Each structure stands twice: as structure tokens, then as C-alpha cells.
Amino acid sequence: xxxxxxxxxxxxxxxxxxxxxxxxxxxxxxxxxxxxxxxxxxxxxxxxxxxxxxxxxxxxxxxxxxxxxxxxxxxxxxxxxxxxxxxxxxxxxxxxxxxxx
Amino acid sequence: xxxxxxxxxxxxxxxxxxxxxxxxxxxxxxxxxxxxxxxxxxxxxxxxxxxxxxxxxxxxxxxxxxxxxxxxxxxxxxxxxxxxxxxxxxxxxxx
Amino acid sequence: xxxxxxxxxxxxxxxxxxxxxxxxxxxxxxxxxxxxxxxxxxxxxxxxxxxxxxxxxxxxxxxxxxxxxxxxxxxxxxxxxxxxxxxxxxxxxxxxxxxxxxxxxxxxxxx
Numbered sequence: 040x041x042x043x044x045x046x047x048x049x050x051x052x053x054x055x056x057x058x059x060x061x062x063x064x065x066x067x068x069x070x071x072x073x074x075x076x077x078x079x080x081x082x083x084x085x086x087x088x089x090x091x092x093x094x095x096x097x098x099x100x101x102x103x104x105x106x107x108x109x110x111x112x113x114x115x116x117x118x119x120x121x122x123x124x125x126x127x128x129x130x131x132x133x134x135x136x137x138x139x140x
Numbered sequence: 141x142x143x144x145x146x147x148x149x150x151x152x153x154x155x156x157x158x159x160x161x162x163x164x165x166x167x168x169x170x171x172x173x174x175x176x177x178x179x180x181x182x183x184x185x186x187x188x189x190x191x192x193x194x195x196x197x198x199x200x201x202x203x204x205x206x207x208x209x210x211x212x213x214x215x216x217x218x219x220x221x222x223x224x225x226x227x228x229x230x231x232x233x234x235x
Numbered sequence: 236x237x238x239x240x241x242x243x244x245x246x247x248x249x250x251x252x253x254x255x256x257x258x259x260x261x262x263x264x265x266x267x268x269x270x271x272x273x274x275x276x277x278x279x280x281x282x283x284x285x286x287x288x289x290x291x292x293x294x295x296x297x298x299x300x301x302x303x304x305x306x307x308x309x310x311x312x313x314x315x316x317x318x319x320x321x322x323x324x325x326x327x328x329x330x331x332x333x334x335x336x337x338x339x340x341x342x343x344x345x346x
Contacts (some may be wrong), residue, residue: 051278051316067207068233069159084318091210100227101161101185104217105153105210109144111173114157114207114233115318122282122314130272130280131252235261235321
């Protein structure tokens with residue numbers, strides 16, 4: 040199998056690990072957007088966020104008493120990353136290196 | 141594993157795939173993030189009426205069904221009168 | 236020769252690293268942005284992203300077959316991780332296929 044170039048998607052997993060303690064916005068497949076400080080991530084890209092804030096809290100007051108949360112990786116649509124902490128050249132090199140020739 | 145260990149014995153809020161919101165005390169969890177809640181209640185949100193709480197007691201939630209687990213801040217919880225909260229239910233997960 | 240190294244789908248995506256790509260997603264969403272990373276799940280990391288969401292409104296009580304109105308919402312995001320399970324297709328910068336010097340995302344019109 041040639042597509043095991045990135046076992047368990049470990050490249051993306053590593054990227055998230057480097058963003059620990061940075062602020063990210065996670066958009067879920069139920070259209071909820073949650074901003075918070077990335078505390079940890081695992082191989083499934085499950086995410087733990089601290090000091091969270093839900094976008095449009097007036098419409099979504101359901102989580103107003105929630106201070107930190109665990110988000111299941113499979114329900115994530117996007118994660119907005121802090122671009123100043125992402126080295127795009129490094130990412131491209133790592134992706135090329137991991138890819139089959 | 142981005143572990144759920146920190147949530148054991150804490151009051152948590154779960155959002156499920158179908159949009160349901162359940163609060164309770166996390167009694168335990170496993171590798172597949174199946175979760176056992178004690179003293180749990182479902183919170184039903186609607187625009188027309190305040191939040192309704194349905195007691196569920198001891199509840200096991202399958203990991204696959206879970207969208208999010210949040211730790212509740214008891215101080216904020218106590219300061220809020222759920223009967224005054226009017227909101228649309230959380231939509232179910234769709235792509 | 237660059238094209239001769241294309242043997243399977245992921246080889247095509249590799250050629251579009253650091254180029255602007257078009258991504259079609261589930262849920263009537265589309266993205267354009269510069270591709271910086273991907274993996275075997277088609278998880279992507281893109282920058283300078285513009286998202287387009289098509290919101291289809293079917294008028295209530297409208298006769299069947301009447302065309303629905305489509306509203307389009309756009310927004311921009313600086314740096315974005317896209318989970319691969321929502322990806323339907325990744326379209327390459329066209330110039331990498333036709334080997335011309337253009338750098339447009341959309342293919343040239345067919346005449």
C-alpha cells in the first residue's frame with residue numbers, strides 16, 4: 040500500500056501539537072464555532088480547548104457555563120489556525136517528503 | 141489520547157450528534173470515549189419556552205454519538221435561570 | 236518530466252503544493268486557497284482561503300420543478316485546517332496540467 044506515507048495522518052497531528060497553547064477556532068459539522076486555547080490533540084484529532092467562547096453566543100447560549108471542552112475529531116469541519124505560528128515552507132517540505140515519489 | 145481523565149467526577153455538558161444536550165456528572169469513560177454520566181438530565185431548548193430539563197439518571201452515551209464534552213463552571217450554572225433561556229436547539233451533525 | 240511522475244491521484248495533489256487550489260466540500264461548500272499540506276485522509280492545510288457556501292432556498296408552496304433561489308455566502312480565513320472526510324474533490328491549478336504559464340484556477344472555456 041503506497042498511501043501509508045503519512046501513518047495515521049501523523050503530519051497533521053504534528054502540526055496541531057506545535058500549535059498547543061495557541062488560540063484556534065474550531066468549526067463543527069453542526070455549524071457551531073468555538074474559539075479557545077488548544078490544550079491537546081490526539082491521533083484521531085480529538086481536540087481539547089480551554090477558555091472557550093462560542094461564536095454568536097446569543098444564538099447559542101447552550102454552552103455559556105462551559106469553560107473547557109473535548110471535541111471529537113470526527114465532527115470537526117474546519118480549524119482556523121494562527122497563521123503566524125504555521126511555517127508553510129516546513130509543511131510543504133514535510134508533505135513532499137512524506138508523499139510517494 | 142487527548143484524554144477525558146480530567147473530566148471524571150466533574151459536572152459536564154455533552155452535545156450529541158442529533159443535537160441533544162445532556163448534563164451530568166462524569167462517572168467514567170473508556171478508550172472509545174463511551175461515557176457514563178450519573179445524575180444526568182437532558183436539556184431541551186426552544187424559542188417559545190424556557191429550557192426544560194428531563195431527568196435521565198444514570199446514563200451511558202456511546203462515544204460515536206458524542207460531538208463535544210464540556211466542563212461546567214458551577215458558579216455560572218448557578219447564576220443562570222434556565223427558565224429564562226430561549227434558544228433554538230443545536231442542529232444535528234451534517235456535512 | 237513532471238507529468239510522467241503522475242501515476243495516481245495523490246501525485247496530482249502533490250504537484251499543487253504551494254499553489255492555489257479549488258476544493259469542493261460536502262454541504263454545498265467550496266474553498267479556494269493555497270495548499271500547504273495534506274495527508275492520506277485528504278486532510279488539508281490551506282492559507283488565504285475564501286469559502287463559498289451555497290444556500291438553496293426552496294420557496295414554500297412553490298410548484299415542483301420551479302427553480303430554487305440560491306444565495307451565496309462568502310468569507311475569508313487566513314489559515315485553515317480542513318478535515319478530509321468533507322472533501323469531495325481538489326481541483327489543481329490548471330496550468331500544471333496544460334503546462335502553460337497561466338495561473339488560473341478555472342479551466343479555460345471550451346470553444
